[in-house]
Amino acid sequence: MTTSLIVRAATRILVALLLLFSFYMLLRGHNEPGGGFIGGLIGATGFILYAIAHGCRAAREALRIEPQTIAMAGLGIALAAGLLAWLVGDGLFTGQWLFLWPDPADPGDKGVPLSNILIFDIGVYLVVLGSVLTIVLALEEEV
Amino acid sequence: MAGQETHTRPKGAAAWISILLPAALFAWFAQHIPAVAAGEVLLWRYDWVPSLGVSIGILLDGLSLTFALLITGIGTLVTLYSASYLGGHPHHTRFVCYLLAFMTGMLGLVLSDNLLALFVFWEITTISSYLLIGFNADEAKSRRNALQALLVTGTGGLAFLAGVVLIGTAAGTFEISEIEGSLVDHALYLPIFLLVVAGAFTKSAQVPFHFWLPNAMAAPTPVSAYLHSATMVKGGVYLLARFQPTLGGSDLWVWTLVLFGGFTAVFASLLAIRQTDIKQVLAYTTLMALGTLTMFIGVGTEAALLGAMTFLIVHSFYKASLFLMIGVVDHGTGTREATVLRGLWRKMPMTTVAASLAALSMAGIPPMFGFIGKEFLYKGALEAPLGMEWVVACAFAASALMFAAAGITAFKPFFGKLAPTPVEPHEGPVPMLIGPLLLAALGLWLGLQPDYAEALVRPATAAVLGAPADADLYLFREVNTAFILSLATFAVGLALYLAHVPLRNALATVPARFDPGWDKLMDLIAAGCKGLTDLIQTGQLRRYIFVTFAVLAVLVAYAIWRGGVSPQIPPLEELRAKHWSVLIFITAGALLTAVSNSRMTAIAALGTVGIGVALIFIMFGAPDVAITQLLVEVLQVVLVAVAMLKLPSLNREYVSRLRLWDLALALTIGGLVTLTLLAVMQAPLDLRITDYFEATSSPEAFGRNIVNVILVDFRALDTFGEIAVVVIAALGAFALLRGTKGARP
Numbered sequence: 001m002t003t004s005l006i007v008r009a010a011t012r013i014l015v016a017l018l019l020l021f022s023f024y025m026l027l028r029g030h031n032e033p034g035g036g037f038i039g040g041l042i043g044a045t046g047f048i049l050y051a052i053a054h055g056c057r058a059a060r061e062a063l064r065i066e067p068q069t070i071a072m073a074g075l076g077i078a079l080a081a082g083l084l085a086w087l088v089g090d091g092l093f094t095g096q097w098l099f100l101w102p103d104p105a106d107p108g109d110k111g112v113p114l115s116n117i118l119i120f121d122i123g124v125y126l127v128v129l130g131s132v133l134t135i136v137l138a139l140e141e142e143v
Numbered sequence: 144m145a146g147q148e149t150h151t152r153p154k155g156a157a158a159w160i161s162i163l164l165p166a167a168l169f170a171w172f173a174q175h176i177p178a179v180a181a182g183e184v185l186l187w188r189y190d191w192v193p194s195l196g197v198s199i200g201i202l203l204d205g206l207s208l209t210f211a212l213l214i215t216g217i218g219t220l221v222t223l224y225s226a227s228y229l230g231g232h233p234h235h236t237r238f239v240c241y242l243l244a245f246m247t248g249m250l251g252l253v254l255s256d257n258l259l260a261l262f263v264f265w266e267i268t269t270i271s272s273y274l275l276i277g278f279n280a281d282e283a284k285s286r287r288n289a290l291q292a293l294l295v296t297g298t299g300g301l302a303f304l305a306g307v308v309l310i311g312t313a314a315g316t317f318e319i320s321e322i323e324g325s326l327v328d329h330a331l332y333l334p335i336f337l338l339v340v341a342g343a344f345t346k347s348a349q350v351p352f353h354f355w356l357p358n359a360m361a362a363p364t365p366v367s368a369y370l371h372s373a374t375m376v377k378g379g380v381y382l383l384a385r386f387q388p389t390l391g392g393s394d395l396w397v398w399t400l401v402l403f404g405g406f407t408a409v410f411a412s413l414l415a416i417r418q419t420d421i422k423q424v425l426a427y428t429t430l431m432a433l434g435t436l437t438m439f440i441g442v443g444t445e446a447a448l449l450g451a452m453t454f455l456i457v458h459s460f461y462k463a464s465l466f467l468m469i470g471v472v473d474h475g476t477g478t479r480e481a482t483v484l485r486g487l488w489r490k491m492p493m494t495t496v497a498a499s500l501a502a503l504s505m506a507g508i509p510p511m512f513g514f515i516g517k518e519f520l521y522k523g524a525l526e527a528p529l530g531m532e533w534v535v536a537c538a539f540a541a542s543a544l545m546f547a548a549a550g551i552t553a554f555k556p557f558f559g560k561l562a563p564t565p566v567e568p569h570e571g572p573v574p575m576l577i578g579p580l581l582l583a584a585l586g587l588w589l590g591l592q593p594d595y596a597e598a599l600v601r602p603a604t605a606a607v608l609g610a611p612a613d614a615d616l617y618l619f620r621e622v623n624t625a626f627i628l629s630l631a632t633f634a635v636g637l638a639l640y641l642a643h644v645p646l647r648n649a650l651a652t653v654p655a656r657f658d659p660g661w662d663k664l665m666d667l668i669a670a671g672c673k674g675l676t677d678l679i680q681t682g683q684l685r686r687y688i689f690v691t692f693a694v695l696a697v698l699v700a701y702a703i704w705r706g707g708v709s710p711q712i713p714p715l716e717e718l719r720a721k722h723w724s725v726l727i728f729i730t731a732g733a734l735l736t737a738v739s740n741s742r743m744t745a746i747a748a749l750g751t752v753g754i755g756v757a758l759i760f761i762m763f764g765a766p767d768v769a770i771t772q773l774l775v776e777v778l779q780v781v782l783v784a785v786a787m788l789k790l791p792s793l794n795r796e797y798v799s800r801l802r803l804w805d806l807a808l809a810l811t812i813g814g815l816v817t818l819t820l821l822a823v824m825q826a827p828l829d830l831r832i833t834d835y836f837e838a839t840s841s842p843e844a845f846g847r848n849i850v851n852v853i854l855v856d857f858r859a860l861d862t863f864g865e866i867a868v869v870v871i872a873a874l875g876a877f878a879l880l881r882g883t884k885g886a887r888p
Binding site: 025029030032033034036041042045048067068074075078079082092093113117120121124127130134136138139140141142 | 854874
């Protein structure tokens with residue numbers, strides 16, 4: 001498959017931007033539009049673009065890990081995040097929060113929030129990314 | 144199995160576990176004999192599924208303890224036997240697993256206090272017996288007979304489940320120990336009775352469901368000895384006995400059980416005489432025992448139940464012993480044919496002792512325990528309040544035929560002049576002799592010391608009767624009607640035995656075969672399923688979608704008609720320019736999709752419809768949904784476009800012919816959905832959940848994006864389930880796509 005030089009050259013930058021944007025969407029999801037599902041879809045779009053421009057083999061190499069492995073790892077991470085709550089004695093998938101370095105002077109500043117919710121959302125991100133790429137790459141290679 | 148390599152002693156961990164586990168359980172159950180004999184009912188309970196009211200309760204009364212001791216005791220001897228019999232078999236470990244699973248199911252069945260748990264264990268015995276009967280899976284006959292047993296007992300199991308649910312409804316509890324009084328006068332009695340009896344009769348192989356049991360002899364001999372003497376087939380008898388206080392006593396109960404049981408007993412005894420394969424003879428005599436037990440449970444008086452419980456123990460001992468014995472003979476001589484075997488006592492002395500003792504008990508000759516069993520059956524029969532003549536006649540005919548069958552099984556093969564056999568006759572290894580000898584000896588010992596049996600028989604009778612019972616077993620006290628009947632049995636039995644060869648030939652001409660009918664039924668079901676599949680599975684995706692949407696249209700139309708919806712057109716003047724433009728955008732995309740003659744155009748146009756919908760989401764303040772919609776739309780176009788490269792170009796004429804149908808369906812669905820949505824708008828929106836999420840999202844879950852907070856926090860478990868589905872779908876698609884390529888890279 002021959003793709004135009006412009007597409008191939010632009011893809012390198014676009015893919016990087018799309019991936020960065022997908023992380024951004026993932027991280028901001030709790031307060032603004034975004035989240036693991038949307039982030040995963042955007043990330044997958046980036047790799048699909050790469051596959052269209054440079055071929056599936058190159059996309060798989062760029063991915064380094066088999067997409068189905070990514071999907072299953074994501075599922076495992078999401079489950080681990082849920083089990084974490086259970087381990088500390090709450091119900092499964094209960095949110096656990098840790099706020100680092102809050103500003104004592106400012107009651108509005110709670111500090112850097114860390115939570116198993118974020119881990120769960122990362123799991124969702126990986127599942128969506130891996131699953132979509134599993135299907136798309138297999139389908140493209142089939143054709 | 145003849146010629147199979149055997150071990151002289153158990154080898155390997157699997158063999159030892161399979162022997163020691165039931166032995167330990169037997170010891171545990173045995174220590175409860177004194178308490179149960181004193182009339183106590185022991186109950187342990189553990190909540191399993193509290194929300195469904197399912198608990199695992201162990202109910203140990205006379206009935207369940209008797210069964211548990213038989214299951215574990217005979218189980219120990221059978222596993223010891225099979226460690227030798229199948230010791231050299233490549234799948235011995237697998238066999239042990241099946242057998243232990245079966246034993247678990249059987250123990251659970253007789254010990255469960257909860258009816259739902261009882262049903263689960265009932266099904267475990269069905270499934271594990273399927274695996275055991277079909278153990279020689281490379282033989283087609285074995286597989287067929289295993290499937291037959293599974294289908295017959297499994298169908299009965301379903302009926303039983305329905306019966307259990309009805310009992311739970313009628314009695315208000317699923318705990319056997321909590322069911323009080325009788326359900327005979329309940330409005331649901333008839334369906335309960337029919338369903339429970341269907342389950343019991345299939346499991347215990349009563350006519351007309353009897354045909355699977357002799358076929359199940361395709362199993363290895365230890366399985367036959369275990370399943371078809373002491374355990375599985377007695378599951379149905381256990382069920383009838385367990386429900387006798389609850390469901391018994393009505394005319395319907397008495398007559399059904401007495402007629403079917405009596406007929407099965409005599410019919411099966413006649414078929415037993417007809418067989419030449421000794422294992423088949425034993426299989427049919429098992430049917431006779433099951434029929435007899437069913438009949439006497441049906442009679443339901445204290446004397447009849449005392450006879451039934453005694454006979455239950457008698458039969459388990461002699462039948463297991465004889466089954467194991469025939470395995471030894473089969474192994475030692477290479478045949479099981481009654482017409483061939485003769486005079487084995489010189490070559491197989493220990494087997495001869497075991498077979499003789501067991502056969503004496505089977506024939507009911509004093510001083511064996513079998514004699515006591517038969518005497519008390521006669522006593523019970525003579526006191527039967529309903530149909531006394533029938534019960535006595537059936538019991539007498541069956542016992543006399545049993546006498547003859549005992550002669551065929553264990554007298555003729557061992558005595559007289561030695562006849563040539565395929566293999567030079569030799570005695571079996573010690574582990575294979577312990578079981579038959581011990582069980583046969585028990586038959587003699589309990590005959591001489593019947594007081595020991597009373598410890599079990601008395602509480603068992605009381606449990607089946609539902610009231611305290613008295614049991615006084617004895618060998619001989621006076622000459623009475625039952626004793627005279629016994630003497631007559633011997634006379635008639637002896638005559639039958641002496642005349643059994645011409646009798647066998649005469650009976651062999653009687654057509655009483657159920658298997659051709661069964662095979663026809665199976666073929667009919669398979670053909671029906673194939674016809675139905677051909678009818679609805681055309682293999683054309685277009686047609687599936689058409690049918691799916693047509694059904695949806697009909698159902699929605701019906702719901703709207705039933706609901707009496709009166710949709711109101713909302714005021715159009717509220718629509719502003721941006722709304723109109725999106726509306727036109729979507730409509731144009733849809734129209735282009737519908738009329739386009741190119742696939743690529745159609746899919747791109749469909750994409751614009753999706754984008755239009757995303758715009759609507761944005762207008763009404765759902766950016767997350769809009770973003771997702773947009774991205775999915777993009778992916779969909781990519782996926783479909785990739786797939787389209789492989790498709791042939793559209794057949795214009797064919798498409799134009801179908802399009803009218805599609806148009807009609809599309810307009811119908813669209814109209815119905817619009818009506819539904821307009822109707823939904825009429826109802827006041829319940830905002831309680833929305834308000835809750837809005838109020839708690841930020842303070843409790845520390846997130847301002849409510850959609851995402853719901854997804855990853857409030858309903859994280861749902862999301863987890865969904866992403867699991869996504870992964871499974873992706874793997875499925877991957878397997879399908881790769882599967883067409885042959886071997887994976």
